Amino acid sequence: MKDLATRTQALVQSNIRAITLLLEGKNGINLGQGICDMPTPDAIKRGAQNAIDSDFSIYSHYGGILELRQALMDKSIAYNGIPVKNTDEVMVTVGSTGAFVAAIFTLLNHGDDVIVFEPYYGYHVNLLAVMGAEAKFVRTTAPNWEIDFEAVEKLITPKTKAILVNTPGNPNGKVWTKAELVRMSELIQKHDLYAITDEIYEYMLYDGREHVSLASIPGAYDRTITLSGFSKTYNMTGWRLGYAVGPEAIISKMGLLSDLIYICAPTPLQHGVAEAFSMNDEYFSEMADAYERKRHLMCTTLEEIGFNVPWPQGSYYVLADFAPLRKRFSGFEDDMAASATLVDKAGIGTVAGRSFFNNDADGSQFLRFCFAKEFHVLEDACIRLKKAFLP
Numbered sequence: 001m002k003d004l005a006t007r008t009q010a011l012v013q014s015n016i017r018a019i020t021l022l023l024e025g026k027n028g029i030n031l032g033q034g035i036c037d038m039p040t041p042d043a044i045k046r047g048a049q050n051a052i053d054s055d056f057s058i059y060s061h062y063g064g065i066l067e068l069r070q071a072l073m074d075k076s077i078a079y080n081g082i083p084v085k086n087t088d089e090v091m092v093t094v095g096s097t098g099a100f101v102a103a104i105f106t107l108l109n110h111g112d113d114v115i116v117f118e119p120y121y122g123y124h125v126n127l128l129a130v131m132g133a134e135a136k137f138v139r140t141t142a143p144n145w146e147i148d149f150e151a152v153e154k155l156i157t158p159k160t161k162a163i164l165v166n167t168p169g170n171p172n173g174k175v176w177t178k179a180e181l182v183r184m185s186e187l188i189q190k191h192d193l194y195a196i197t198d199e200i201y202e203y204m205l206y207d208g209r210e211h212v213s214l215a216s217i218p219g220a221y222d223r224t225i226t227l228s229g230f231s232k233t234y235n236m237t238g239w240r241l242g243y244a245v246g247p248e249a250i251i252s253k254m255g256l257l258s259d260l261i262y263i264c265a266p267t268p269l270q271h272g273v274a275e276a277f278s279m280n281d282e283y284f285s286e287m288a289d290a291y292e293r294k295r296h297l298m299c300t301t302l303e304e305i306g307f308n309v310p311w312p313q314g315s316y317y318v319l320a321d322f323a324p325l326r327k328r329f330s331g332f333e334d335d336m337a338a339s340a341t342l343v344d345k346a347g348i349g350t351v352a353g354r355s356f357f358n359n360d361a362d363g364s365q366f367l368r369f370c371f372a373k374e375f376h377v378l379e380d381a382c383i384r385l386k387k388a389f390l391p
């Protein structure tokens with residue numbers, strides 16, 4: 001038979017899924033995949049149930065139901081400070097992943113360069129590769145993952161079309177500072193670039209940090225697409241609802257493209273998630289407190305065991321350095337070995353560091369732990385880790 005399309009030939013199962021498979025049958029705890037196992041808020045569930053009972057079952061506008069776009073516009077202005085002018089500058093998508101796909105297919109040509117910060121979220125880089133864009137990497141390093149703007153400028157050529165920002169970040173929990181975002185805004189204007197900014201963890205912040213959206217910085221909005229979604233904030237990764245906010249000329253093309261690919265996000269679920277906006281501030285403060293406790297438990301446990309831990313500034317992951325453990329244990333030669341050792345000795349799933357770097361060797365001393373678990377599950381995981389690795 002003839003070969004499949006070239007663009008799919010390099011696609012392989014991600015390490016993240018591989019660990020999930022390894023853990024099955026071991027009664028293990030998966031701190032690998034970024035799925036929150038807490039319940040979805042009742043108001044959202046009831047909203048979707050009512051929409052299904054009311055037969056809101058037909059295609060919606062390709063950009064989403066108006067009620068939801070209006071709510072997202074209001075939220076983007078109030079929480080993010082983004083100068084959205086009307087609901088045509090907002091679209092609802094199948095997950096923020098759907099929004100990312102629409103954004104890159106709308107902005108980029110085959111062969112365009114996109115600047116990406118390492119460590120990165122693998123889906124971003126893999127999707128860029130599938131569509132034939134070239135990722136150019138700028139390293140950031142623990143503990144603060146500061147952006148080296150000189151390194152960024154050195155990579156910019158006439159082929160450079162866009163820059164990718166992810167704040168708060170996966171896998172390292174970096175929260176971009178306002179000063180960094182101001183510099184980024186200046187840079188994209190100076191070099192006539194677009195920015196795509198993934199802000200799906202915008203409500204998970206620690207130590208009093210604030211979320212700042214690049215699109216809120218003067219001069220940035222006209223060339224920035226902001227992506228976010230409901231998966232993480234409302235524990236509903238499987239509902240597949242996200243959104244994009246940006247200038248109408250770009251959003252309308254992204255909408256036409258999404259229309260061709262999947263027509264619209266599921267209509268009754270859009271009605272359900274519209275109820276998210278009826279939730280009060282308490283929901284967010286309780287979520288923030290709960291994540292603060294989970295971050296503390298995860299990071300102190302790893303430190304006790306001997307990991308070098310750059311505490312995340314936001315999101316719900318920690319990219320921990322296990323190099324110090326090599327003196328005490330075997331099975332930590334590299335990230336793949338370490339990940340297998342944690343499954344073997346403690347029944348704990350993690351993600352090998354190489355998943356977040358262009359060169360495997362750069363990730364060879366890191367494991368990513370996700371602490372978006374019910375507290376008692378996380379406690380159980382931490383007890384297992386201590387039993388396995390403390391005397």
Ligand SMILES: Cc1ncc(COP(=O)(O)O)c(C=O)c1O
Nearest residue numbers: 034095096097121170229231242
């Ligand atoms: C940075 C980042 N963006 C996007 C997603 C996926 O979001 P969604 O479920 O809205 O597609 C994830 C999930 O882990 C993520 O970490």
